[in-house]
Amino acid sequence: MSSPESPTRRRAVLNARPVYRDRLAVENADLGLVAMDGPHDPAPSLRIRDGVVEEMDGRPREQFDLIDRFIADHGLDLAVAEAAMRLPDQRLARMLVDINVPRADLVRLASGLTPAKLARVAALLSPVEAMFAARKMRARAVPSAQAHVTNRVDHPLLLAADAAMAVATGFREIETTVPVLADAPINAIALLVGSQVPAAGALTQCSVEESVELTLGMRGLTSYAETVSLYGTEPVFIDGDDTPWSKALLVSAYASRGMKLRVTSGAGSECLMGAADGKSLLYLEARCIVLARAIGSQGVQNGGIDGISVAGAVPGGMHEIFLENLLVMWLGLEACTGNDTLMSASDIRRTAHTLPTLLAGSDLLFSGYGAVPAYDNSFGPSNFNIDDLPDYLVVQRDWMLDAALHEPDENELTGHRRTAAIAVRDVLDALELITLDDRHVDAAVDAHGSQDMPEIQSGQIARAGRLVLDKGYTVANVARALSQRGHHDLAVRVVAMAQLRGDGDHLHIGALVNPDLTIDCAFTAPNTYDGPTPQWRPGRERRAQITNLRHVEDVTAIPDRFTDHGPPWTTLGPAARSDDPRDVVIALSPAAGERIFTTLSGLSLRDVVTAIGHELASAGLRPRLVRVHRSIDLGRIAADGSALAGSGWSLALQGKGTAMVHHHGRPPLAGEELLSVAPRLRLHDYTQLAANLAGYLHDRPVDPVLIDPNGEPLGPPHHLDVVALVHVERTAQQERPPTEVTVR
Amino acid sequence: MNGTPKHHRAERTLAMILAGSADTGHQITAGSLRTQADHAAARGNRNLAANLHRAAELTALSDEEMLDLYELLRPGRATLDQLRQEAAQLRLRALPQVADLLDGAADAYHGRGLA
Numbered sequence: 001m002s003s004p005e006s007p008t009r010r011r012a013v014l015n016a017r018p019v020y021r022d023r024l025a026v027e028n029a030d031l032g033l034v035a036m037d038g039p040h041d042p043a044p045s046l047r048i049r050d051g052v053v054e055e056m057d058g059r060p061r062e063q064f065d066l067i068d069r070f071i072a073d074h075g076l077d078l079a080v081a082e083a084a085m086r087l088p089d090q091r092l093a094r095m096l097v098d099i100n101v102p103r104a105d106l107v108r109l110a111s112g113l114t115p116a117k118l119a120r121v122a123a124l125l126s127p128v129e130a131m132f133a134a135r136k137m138r139a140r141a142v143p144s145a146q147a148h149v150t151n152r153v154d155h156p157l158l159l160a161a162d163a164a165m166a167v168a169t170g171f172r173e174i175e176t177t178v179p180v181l182a183d184a185p186i187n188a189i190a191l192l193v194g195s196q197v198p199a200a201g202a203l204t205q206c207s208v209e210e211s212v213e214l215t216l217g218m219r220g221l222t223s224y225a226e227t228v229s230l231y232g233t234e235p236v237f238i239d240g241d242d243t244p245w246s247k248a249l250l251v252s253a254y255a256s257r258g259m260k261l262r263v264t265s266g267a268g269s270e271c272l273m274g275a276a277d278g279k280s281l282l283y284l285e286a287r288c289i290v291l292a293r294a295i296g297s298q299g300v301q302n303g304g305i306d307g308i309s310v311a312g313a314v315p316g317g318m319h320e321i322f323l324e325n326l327l328v329m330w331l332g333l334e335a336c337t338g339n340d341t342l343m344s345a346s347d348i349r350r351t352a353h354t355l356p357t358l359l360a361g362s363d364l365l366f367s368g369y370g371a372v373p374a375y376d377n378s379f380g381p382s383n384f385n386i387d388d389l390p391d392y393l394v395v396q397r398d399w400m401l402d403a404a405l406h407e408p409d410e411n412e413l414t415g416h417r418r419t420a421a422i423a424v425r426d427v428l429d430a431l432e433l434i435t436l437d438d439r440h441v442d443a444a445v446d447a448h449g450s451q452d453m454p455e456i457q458s459g460q461i462a463r464a465g466r467l468v469l470d471k472g473y474t475v476a477n478v479a480r481a482l483s484q485r486g487h488h489d490l491a492v493r494v495v496a497m498a499q500l501r502g503d504g505d506h507l508h509i510g511a512l513v514n515p516d517l518t519i520d521c522a523f524t525a526p527n528t529y530d531g532p533t534p535q536w537r538p539g540r541e542r543r544a545q546i547t548n549l550r551h552v553e554d555v556t557a558i559p560d561r562f563t564d565h566g567p568p569w570t571t572l573g574p575a576a577r578s579d580d581p582r583d584v585v586i587a588l589s590p591a592a593g594e595r596i597f598t599t600l601s602g603l604s605l606r607d608v609v610t611a612i613g614h615e616l617a618s619a620g621l622r623p624r625l626v627r628v629h630r631s632i633d634l635g636r637i638a639a640d641g642s643a644l645a646g647s648g649w650s651l652a653l654q655g656k657g658t659a660m661v662h663h664h665g666r667p668p669l670a671g672e673e674l675l676s677v678a679p680r681l682r683l684h685d686y687t688q689l690a691a692n693l694a695g696y697l698h699d700r701p702v703d704p705v706l707i708d709p710n711g712e713p714l715g716p717p718h719h720l721d722v723v724a725l726v727h728v729e730r731t732a733q734q735e736r737p738p739t740e741v742t743v744r
Numbered sequence: 745m746n747g748t749p750k751h752h753r754a755e756r757t758l759a760m761i762l763a764g765s766a767d768t769g770h771q772i773t774a775g776s777l778r779t780q781a782d783h784a785a786a787r788g789n790r791n792l793a794a795n796l797h798r799a800a801e802l803t804a805l806s807d808e809e810m811l812d813l814y815e816l817l818r819p820g821r822a823t824l825d826q827l828r829q830e831a832a833q834l835r836l837r838a839l840p841q842v843a844d845l846l847d848g849a850a851d852a853y854h855g856r857g858l859a
Contacts, residue, residue: 069852074791108788211811218807220770234856238819243858245849246817248795252842253810255799258772296795332789476761476768483762495761496754498770504780507796509789517750523787 019346025313032276032284035316036123036323040278044117046085048078057116065234067287070244071115075294081112089117093124096133096330099531103137107332111293115286118330122323123282130319130326131360136529137329139299139522140510143361145404146336147171147371149191150378154183154461155453156428157421157436157444160194164420166371168198168408169389172512173224175368177207177378182462184208185469186433188221189478193427194420196493198408201513203260203506207379210250217259220475220498223506224260226301226336226367230291231265232284235275248295258501260511262299262336263292264367267317267324268307281311285324293331298509300328301367303338303357308383312343318353325362334510334522340368342381350383358395358403363510365404373449386448397546402538406545417445423487430481431473433464558724562655565597565604572740575626578646584616584693585650587641588627589634590732591725592655593741599657600678600721606743611683612651612690619694621647625741628652632729634660635668640738642666649697651690656725657681661693672696673704679718680707774800794841801839813842817849824850824859 007015027034047055053072054061064072092109095101110118125133147166151158163174174195176187188206195202203223206216216222228250231237237244247263254261265288267281276284285302292300303325304311311317321338328335337357344350357365370382377385384392389405396403408416421444428434436456443453467473475498482491496517500506506513511521518524529536538546575585586609588594597605609625616623626644628637634652638660641650648664652671657678660671673692675681688705695702757769781796802810816822816830827850834843853859 064855066852066856066858069855070848073848074794077790104788214811215807220768238858241818243817243819243849243853245845245852246814246819248845249798249814249817249842252795252798252802253814255777255796256772256802256805256810258770293789293791296791296793296798298792474766474768475770476766479758479768480761483758488758491758492751492754495758495768496750498768499750499754499757502769502772502776504772504776504796507777507780508784509792516748518748523783 017346019344019349021345022349023313027314029280030278032271032279032281033310033314034280035311035314035320036119036280036282038278038280038283041119041280041283042116044085044114044120046076046081046114048082051078053078057114066237066243067232067234067291070248071287071290071294075290076114077108077111079112080108084109084112085114085117089121089124092121093129096121096125096137097129099136103527103529106137106330110330110332115290116283118290118327119280119283119286122286122327122330125323125326127319127322127356130322131356134322134326134329134360134362136527137326138362138527139329139332139334140363140512140520141525141527142520143365143402143404144172144363144512145170145365145369146173146175146367148176148340148368148377148379148382149174149371150176150178150187151372151376151450152179152378153450153453153456154178154180154187155440155444155450155456156186156190156424156434156461157440158447158450158453159187159190160420160424161417161444161447162372163191163194163204164197164416165408165413167195167202168413168416169371170405171202171369171371173203173205173364174371175205175207175226179378180462181208181212182465184212185216185221185465185473186428186461188216189427189468190424192221192475192478192494192497193424193482193490196490196497197420197423198416199515200493200496201515201517203513214253214257215469217254218257219473220501221478222259223497223501225254226262226264228254228261228297229264229269230288231269231273232279232287233270233275233277236270236273239273239275244291244295251295251297255507258504258507260506261297262301262334263295263297264301264305265289265292266302266305266307266338267320268304268310271310272307281314281317282320282323286327289324289327289331289333292328293333297333298507298511299334299336299363301336301338302328303367304343305338305341305367308338308341308343321353322356325357329362332509332522334364335362336364336367337362339366339383340379342374342383354383358401359399361402375451376449393549397549400538400543400546402542402546407549410550414445419490421445423482423485423490426485426487427478427481428464430485431468431477433467434460553720555720555724558721559596559728562596562598562721562725563728566595568595569593569741569743571627572742575624575644575738575740577644578624580622580646582620582622583646584621584623584697585626585641585645586612586623587637587650587652587738588625588741589632589637589652589654589729590627590629590734591729592627592653593743594627595728595732596655596725599655599681600718600725601657601681603657603681603683605653605655605657607683608653608657608686609743611687612653615687615690616651616694619691621694621697625743626738627741628738629734629736632726632733633668634658635662635671638662638671639664639666639668644738647697649693651693654678655729656722659686659689661689661696663696675705675707677707677714679714680710772803774803777803798841798845801842804837804839817846819853819858822859824854827853827859
């Protein structure tokens with residue numbers, strides 16, 4: 001028995017798993033550490049008298065806090081509330097997963113449900129039910145995604161190049177932030193210009209302190225915002241120096257300057273501020289979401305966000321995160337569904353967090369996919385980062401789902417990065433903000449992250465940022481500078497982005513701007529999902545985009561690597577049964593040495609056969625090379641071989657290198673010894689197998705061949721080769737008797 | 745985007761900017777916001793509509809005035825009377841829905857001891 005001081009070896013190995021760096025908590029309702037259905041969550045209730053809410057979720061009007069008050073006075077449609085509140089929880093939950101109940105009906109009902117009711121109904125849904133409900137309830141037809149584009153030093157040319165790459169990859173909203181507040185105007189300009197290079201219309205954001213952010217927006221240097229945070233308890237609101245009314249004014253203020261806005265909430269923020277009021281994560285988040293609608297926000301960014309690890313610490317936390325995303329959709333608002341904070345040290349766990357969102361879809365799958373290396377993400381590492389992009393694109397292909405992204409052509413991408421870097425360099429120079437030479441441009445095109453960039457003298461970007469504010473530069477100055485330096489088309493796109501805001505079409509729910517400057521939103525491109533039909537799967541063009549990744553292979557081209565070393569070995573004539581007790585047959589598959597000359601592990605088949613022959617001969621046996629034509633199955637080849645062998649023993653070999661020792665009379669698949677992992681086999685393995693054959697024949701003790709242990713996957717790198725080579729074998733197969741062959 | 749009406753409009757605006765105009769047409773008007781509010785209401789989101797109506801009124805305020813108003817609404821900044829007076833001022837300046845917001849805040853803040 002092991003003591004706690006000395007864990008077993010197994011335990012020691014498991015203890016080293018990255019998931020043990022994540023910390024988990026015992027549920028504690030008093031601290032708000034409970035995902036949903038908390039013991040102190042109120043029972044849903046609503047009492048209305050003379051058009052005034054007298055009681056909500058167990059609290060009489062005179063005890064309403066600021067959040068209750070705002071929701072009661074603005075957030076409930078009293079015309080539907082009484083009937084909606086009377087519907088049993090389970091009835092509402094079933095309506096969410098019933099394809100025959102239209103989305104619009106559910107959105108209307110939700111406008112009359114209190115936070116406690118919404119939370120309680122959502123909690124009835126299993127993860128799969130919630131995913132289905134999300135598929136039905138999200139606002140816009142086609143999912144999109146938001147990117148984080150930042151770097152540790154706020155290098156503007158790298159920001160521009162990365163913004164261009166993000167748009168070229170499919171992101172339609174690009175968000176930046178700063179380590180140094182004064183840099184913000186330069187970041188905003190870099191994103192504004194860089195984001196318009198591959199295509200027009202991507203929205204940009206610079207997430208900073210509210211008054212600076214609003215100023216940048218007023219100047220036309222950014223086009224949307226999501227910094228307005230909501231909280232589920234009054235003390236956290238007050239600590240954050242805001243109230244529902246100040247937030248409502250702020251939301252209208254952004255709209256009055258033509259800026260798209262969504263509010264931010266998300267589980268765990270109240271726990272982190274020590275004022276969860278003993279309520280569950282889902283209930284508090286339901287209050288935030290109802291409040292978001294009450295203040296007139298078109299959308300909500302939630303799903304943990306900064307509090308994701310709080311949710312991650314409690315049982316059912318990821319389920320809760322998905323349910324809070326779903327609640328936003330149920331209320332008919334734009335859902336920008338988190339996945340923007342690295343929530344685990346475990347790749348398995350962080351992927352498990354995000355996958356349901358990808359499968360179900362949402363308006364913006366990520367409220368910040370890190371389109372830069374994790375170390376450069378000034379928001380902190382996202383749950384998915386640029387290094388994960390190749391994996392992400394393959395997962396998207398695996399499920400043939402529209403997860404919003406695609407692989408840009410490498411040459412075009414390099415061109416976009418260069419155009420973006422040069423354009424921003426020129427704007428900064430023309431406006432006499434900062435001068436950067438070609439080294440910076442070249443590095444920005446080539447760089448993976450800011451570690452690959454030449455240094456900019458400390459304080460220069462902050463100085464330039466202050467100049468932008470002091471001189472009152474607006475999008476007009478940026479457009480003029482672009483045009484004067486020969487970037488006419490880009491200047492037009494930048495002006496077009498400003499003008500969109502004059503119209504305000506992008507202020508509606510879920511609005512994104514297409515490259516042709518039309519708007520897709522809940523009204524113009526609504527989600528009308530109505531059950532399983534091919535119509536809801538990616539169309540032909542999008543399917544091709546998802547499918548054709550750079551490392552996709554044409555299987556018909558693969559055999560060249562294995563067949564290019566001919567010519568075929570010489571056929572001597574029909575193979576007869578031998579009476580020589582020392583006669584051993586080396587039985588070849590139809591294409592081995594005929595069309596296939598290299599094994600999966602890269603060995604020359606001639607070397608393999610020669611080594612086997614030498615080994616058998618040195619054991620006093622007489623090896624004979626026989627090709628079996630009628631089967632490609634190793635066991636059958638071996639059985640046909642051993643039937644001809646005077647000794648009754650054969651060593652069968654397929655072109656791909658799989659080998660077996662077989663004795664006559666045994667069933668085909670009951671070989672004495674099998675080398676099945678062809679991609680791992682080395683020449684000495686075949687030599688040992690031949691030596692073992694001699695051992696079996698002489699009834700001596702034999703050590704079976706042990707292949708080098710190796711935990712690497714076998715199928716992914718080799719199975720396409722197997723498909724290709726087996727196809728070659730199959731075409732070579734003929735219904736004719738075995739023939740003798742020589743390698744000479 | 746080349747060839748779309750929005751593209752042509754942007755081309756014309758750029759020409760004016762190069763000729764010395766500082767107007768990019770990125771200022772939304774009260775009229776546009778009210779139209780968008782009507783669209784939102786017609787599609788069943790009366791809260792978004794109310795927000796856009798408030799926004800339409802706020803276009804009459806300078807950036808500084810608007811930020812001052814935000815500051816006033818933050819917790820503990822204004823007394824009950826100050827909030828009421830500001831609301832009355834806003835009504836006089838034809839911002840009735842923003843004024844309603846301030847009056848609502850005054851009541852609520854007072855009830856919670858914040859004003």
